[in-house]
Amino acid sequence: MTFNNSDIILESGHLTHPKYRADIDGMRAVAVLSVVGFHAFPSLAKSGFIGVDIFFVISGFLISTIIFGNLERDSFSFAEFYIRRIKRIFPALLLVLFASMALGWFVLMPDEYKQLGKHVAGGAGFISNFVLWYESGYFDNSAETKPLLHLWTLGIEEQFYIVWPLILWLAWKLRLNLLAIAIAIAATSFALNVSEIRSDAVAVFYSPQTRFWELMAGSILAYITLHKQNKLSRIALGTDSWLGKIIRAQTPEPSGAKWQDFQSLLGVALIVIGLLVITKERQFPGWWAVFPTLGAVLLISAGTQAWINRVVLSNRVLVWFGLISFPFYLWHWPLLSFARIVEIGTPSREVRIVAVAISIVLAWLTYRLIEKPIRFGKHGKVKTILLLILMVVIGFMGYTTYKMDGLGFRVEDRSEFSNYMAEYIKNSDYSRKNNTLCDFYDSKRHTPGKITRNLIQEIPTYCYERNSINYSKSIFIWGDSHAMHLYYGLKKNLPSNWQILQIASSACRPNINAKGPSASDYCIQSNWFALKAISEAKPDVVIVAQKLGHNIDSFNQISGKLKALGVGKVIILGSTPRWTAYLPKIIVKAFWLNTPRKTFVGIDQEVLSNNLMLHTQFKQTNSEIFVDVIDFFCDDNGCLTYIGDDIKTGITSWDYGHLTLIASDLLAKELLVKLIVDSNTKPDHILNYKN
Numbered sequence: 001m002t003f004n005n006s007d008i009i010l011e012s013g014h015l016t017h018p019k020y021r022a023d024i025d026g027m028r029a030v031a032v033l034s035v036v037g038f039h040a041f042p043s044l045a046k047s048g049f050i051g052v053d054i055f056f057v058i059s060g061f062l063i064s065t066i067i068f069g070n071l072e073r074d075s076f077s078f079a080e081f082y083i084r085r086i087k088r089i090f091p092a093l094l095l096v097l098f099a100s101m102a103l104g105w106f107v108l109m110p111d112e113y114k115q116l117g118k119h120v121a122g123g124a125g126f127i128s129n130f131v132l133w134y135e136s137g138y139f140d141n142s143a144e145t146k147p148l149l150h151l152w153t154l155g156i157e158e159q160f161y162i163v164w165p166l167i168l169w170l171a172w173k174l175r176l177n178l179l180a181i182a183i184a185i186a187a188t189s190f191a192l193n194v195s196e197i198r199s200d201a202v203a204v205f206y207s208p209q210t211r212f213w214e215l216m217a218g219s220i221l222a223y224i225t226l227h228k229q230n231k232l233s234r235i236a237l238g239t240d241s242w243l244g245k246i247i248r249a250q251t252p253e254p255s256g257a258k259w260q261d262f263q264s265l266l267g268v269a270l271i272v273i274g275l276l277v278i279t280k281e282r283q284f285p286g287w288w289a290v291f292p293t294l295g296a297v298l299l300i301s302a303g304t305q306a307w308i309n310r311v312v313l314s315n316r317v318l319v320w321f322g323l324i325s326f327p328f329y330l331w332h333w334p335l336l337s338f339a340r341i342v343e344i345g346t347p348s349r350e351v352r353i354v355a356v357a358i359s360i361v362l363a364w365l366t367y368r369l370i371e372k373p374i375r376f377g378k379h380g381k382v383k384t385i386l387l388l389i390l391m392v393v394i395g396f397m398g399y400t401t402y403k404m405d406g407l408g409f410r411v412e413d414r415s416e417f418s419n420y421m422a423e424y425i426k427n428s429d430y431s432r433k434n435n436t437l438c439d440f441y442d443s444k445r446h447t448p449g450k451i452t453r454n455l456i457q458e459i460p461t462y463c464y465e466r467n468s469i470n471y472s473k474s475i476f477i478w479g480d481s482h483a484m485h486l487y488y489g490l491k492k493n494l495p496s497n498w499q500i501l502q503i504a505s506s507a508c509r510p511n512i513n514a515k516g517p518s519a520s521d522y523c524i525q526s527n528w529f530a531l532k533a534i535s536e537a538k539p540d541v542v543i544v545a546q547k548l549g550h551n552i553d554s555f556n557q558i559s560g561k562l563k564a565l566g567v568g569k570v571i572i573l574g575s576t577p578r579w580t581a582y583l584p585k586i587i588v589k590a591f592w593l594n595t596p597r598k599t600f601v602g603i604d605q606e607v608l609s610n611n612l613m614l615h616t617q618f619k620q621t622n623s624e625i626f627v628d629v630i631d632f633f634c635d636d637n638g639c640l641t642y643i644g645d646d647i648k649t650g651i652t653s654w655d656y657g658h659l660t661l662i663a664s665d666l667l668a669k670e671l672l673v674k675l676i677v678d679s680n681t682k683p684d685h686i687l688n689y690k691n
Contacts, residue, residue, distance in 0.1 A: 018065045021304055024058060025322025026313030027296065031055050032325040034275070035150075036332045036359075040352045047278040050292040052153050053214050053285070054271070057296035059157055060218025064182075067165055068226050071172045078165065083384050085161055090387040091370045092327040093154070097123055097394045100147050100334050101401070107342055109585060110406030112145070117401025119148040124395030126158035133206040142656075144346075145581065147337040150329065152206055159208045160215045179223045186216035197286035199520045204285065211285070214293045221297050257305065264306035267298030327371065328363035335359050344590055344602045345580030434661060435484040438463035438502040464501055464533035471499035475676055476539040476567075478530050481506045482576065483545040485659045489668030490543075495677065501537055503530035509546040512561040535565045541676050545573040547657070550610060552617045559624050571675055572618075573627045574611050576657045577639040578604040583653040587641060595647050598638035608634075625675055632671055633663075 031051035038048025070076035097120050104116045122131035128151040136142050143149050171181050190213040197204045204210045274291035282288055302309055312318075321328070335355040339347040347355070374383055401407055438459055466474050475490065475498060477483050483504040490500055508523035514531065518524035534542060542562050559570045579586060579602050586602040587595050611630045618626035633640045633652065643662050644650040652663040659667065 018062055018069075022319050023304055023309035023313040024062075024300065025325075026309075026315070026318035027054060027058060027299060027322070028325040029318040029321035030271075030313075031058070032329050033321060035329065036356060039150075039333055039336055040356050041349075045275075046280070047275045049280070049284075050271075050274050050278055050289070053289050053292040054296045055153065056156070056211065056214035057218040057221075057293055057300070060160070060215030061222045061300055062218070063161065063164070063215075064168075064219035064222035065226065067168050068178065068223055071168060076165075076169065078169075081165060082161075083380060085158075086384050086387055087375045087380065089154070089158075089326075090391055091374045092330050092366050093123070093151075094387070094390050094394060095366060095370060096327075096330045096334060097148075097398075101394070101397060103334075103338055104147070105407075107338065108406070109588065110408040112341070112406065112585075114402050114404075114406030116147060117398040117406065119146060119151070120398025121395050121402060122398075123148050123151040123154070124391050124398060126155050128152045129155035129159075129206040129208065133203060136202070145337060145341050147334040147341075149337070150333040156206075156208050156211050157215070160212060163208075164215075164219070179220065179227075182216055182220050182223060186213045186220060189213035189216065193285055193289070194287060197283045201283055214285075214289065217293050217297050218300070221301055225301065260302045260306040261308070263298045264302035264308040267295045267302065268308060270295030270298065324360070324363040324367045327366035328359060331362045331366070332356060332359040341581070342589075344586050345604075434488045435481065435658070437484065437487050437504075439484065439505055459503075464503055464529075464537060466501065466537040466539065467499055472497045474499040474501055474537065474539040475541040475543060476534055476537065477502040477504055477543050477545075478534070479504050479510050479545040480508050480547055481658060482547045482573075483543070485664050486543065486545060486573075486668070486672070487664075488661050489659075489664035489666070490672060490676075492665055493668045493673045498676075501533070501539060503533055507547075509549050510544050510558055512557055531561070531565070534562065534567065538566050540567075541569045541571060542567045543571045543573065543672070543676070547575075550575055550614055552614060555614075555618065555626065563623070569623050569625070569676075569679070571625045571627060571672070574614055574629050575607050576629050576653070576659060577633050578607040578657045579653065580604055580656070582655045583641065583651060587647070587651070591641075595641060596638065597642065598635065598640055600638040603634075603639055622680060627671065627675065629667065632667060 031054040034045060034048040034051030034054075036048070037045030038051075042048075066081070067076065100116065101120060104113050108116060118131060119128065122128040128148065132143075132146075132149065132152050135146075167181065167185075168178060171178055189209060189211070192207075193204055193210040193213060196210060270291045274288070274295065278284060278288050278291065299309065299313070304310060304314075332355070335358060336347070336352060339351055339355050343351065374387075377383070464476075473495075475494070477486055477490070477500065481504070483502070484506075487500065487502060494500065503526060505523065505526040508526050510530075511523070511527040512531065514524045514527035517528050544558055544562075555572050559572065562570045581602060583602070590601055591599070608630060611628065614626065615628050615631070620626060630639070640652050640663075641647070642650040642652060643666055650662055651660055654660050
């Protein structure tokens, strides 16, 4: 690192800003291409989402360089600082928000448009991370149908832009050590990130408190770069001399170049390691985010003369992508998400390639025709006021759309559509109420992953205590919400001498490793209590069901544990037919005029393949049974969409895979009750759907 302050800061009117570095634009290109690759081709770019962490470091470095430099020159102005941020961020964001609302008007149903309105309002207010925090995780399947999911990163950055300048300004006025403050904030944020990742990964992913350390890493680098040049130069020269002795017999005069090359090489290595080993299945960010964050810090600190920075990152192609990186990032995800919504599932590879290509074109047009004229043209204050007004307008439009339930009048002329949706909403609400029995999780009182009250005391004793006076037999339902939807059918069809016990909690798959109670994780608490209740109640049959994680090893472990607890028969259910979108929406969009009783349109083929493997591997006995639910609802013509003569009341799933009451009744009556009551009955699997 051989550059000095004059290499870093340029004067521009009243507020100074960092000198342009082509290599940082190259880093932006690497970051945005990684993210787009992950979104468009997740099987190829499994770790591409770490590009966001690189963005955070870059933002922290550049913004902090501006603030530190201007505070020292006594030229810092909050008004000018935020005017620059508005002209940088608002133009492209406004265009994407308006375009999303316009496209959604034509292709989204009322509930989808309502959600989009909420996300538009959140994006306009730069609180998308908080809005999404309370909906689902970034890697959940439902996230793929949220066209503005990616705006959570803007929320984090804008919250940083509000808090960090104010902290630095106050610290500067009080003559406090700015570096010490930056390190303290970064350390606190990182500690929260690491300590909370196991108990509430979704909160850690979206929370500014657990993400600021990545931006602060760039801020710390900015301070060191601006103020510690002499010390850094001595370190660089000493290291350069040492490296020279190792590499060559005759040591040339040290210049610091070898140290810069070593820094950049190590930075690239850390980012590459991150791209190779980090996947969405790992607890991220946590410790894993250190790889891209530290890698980005090292690359920036290496400076413009390091070979990788000078030759690779500064090449014209990467710099061009870096210049359009912001609009490219904004455009790519809405296009991919809308394509998924229209296609009712993952779009074909060709469609995704076209979507990415269109987003590149739109990004370039946005940069040339919108961004540059607004950022660098005349009448800056007037433009800023207009941008603020437009952002308020689009935010109000989004909020109004949300409050008016997705502007259902858009489809009022389609009376059949309106009637169908009314029946769907009624049916889904009724199904939910009948399924959520003996659940450890209550969304009105608890946050997923946290326990705020004594949950055991809130569950009625009839959920888990056996009543041998009124009932001679008992069955225990254990699992997540995909166990809950079995209750209605079993209650309706089991003989009157059978008692139904249940401990099942939303999003908590069965886990035999829950060794004790937990005050921080409600899934551990639920599973521990379920195993405790089973061991005490000694039910005749335990039926286990879950949404995800179906594999033979876990089935064998669960079955073995339950048999060891004295359970006479263990029935493990495979996955229900998994739809790539809500089944009612698939019917409305793809089969408006003629709904087939069975279809493979919109069915997740990976779930079918995995289920077929489970079916062939599970060793059936009279006391250990695997129920192929997909085989029950599907054959070579497809999977059952409705039962009876009325599609509106006979639909088999009210979302992506939870059974409606009529489907729960059919499964219990035709299959489950026979397996439960008759000790010699095994499921007659014929695998109709395998072809």
